[in-house]
Amino acid sequence: MKGECLCGEVRFSVKGELSNFYQCHCTLCRKATGSSANAATFVSEECFHWISGQDNIRSFQKPTGYRNDFCSTCGSSVPNKLRDTGLIWIPAGLLEGVTGSRVAVHLHLSSSATWEQASSSSIRLDDGPNSLASLHEALQRTS
Template identity: 30%
Template structure:
């Protein structure tokens, strides 16, 4: 079972299933709508997905023909994207509450990638924020 929720906690969902693979999308639309270098996503079967809280808070924005991004109208968190009639939704993994691992991961739309981020470069990591020196 997977669970997810928005930043304010007003919207939540469940999925009966597991994450098979994770895509890190660098397309311009994902970068702009998330305000980040990329968006991490995973497919979830529509027939195993359900909203458990706050469905009345959901709004949708069509970013390309037939593709809807669903977000919380209170805090703005993007939770899922979907193409009407398709068997899978795309979970926005930043809103996932369940810890997951996936051996299959890939970066897509690198042709649109942010000029200031390259996933091939290794940078220092810190368990918390930057220390003040």
């Protein structure tokens, strides 16, 4: 399986079947993604190969050890080695192609955003909206 960042500068491949994914809802992952959760998995170093763009990767690390590697062109989070574990962390959204993996674990639900709660009245679209105006109108609905 292959994967790449948003601009395509950073590219990688993974040999073999992927493990299932986890979604982390902690504050750090929400801030790093700008979303409700970070979806990712791990693979062994032996199964991971950089194709291109390693020189384009920058890293941010907090004193606590939290680390986010990202493409310096587009800002996408990209894979990184998990300290000295022999594992590579892979953001699920970068992967291309079909996988049998699924989200199997949700972490830090106590930190999840209050706006994340599923609503039976929310609009669900198979594709994007017909226009930005129709999306804006839908966002103004109160129930």
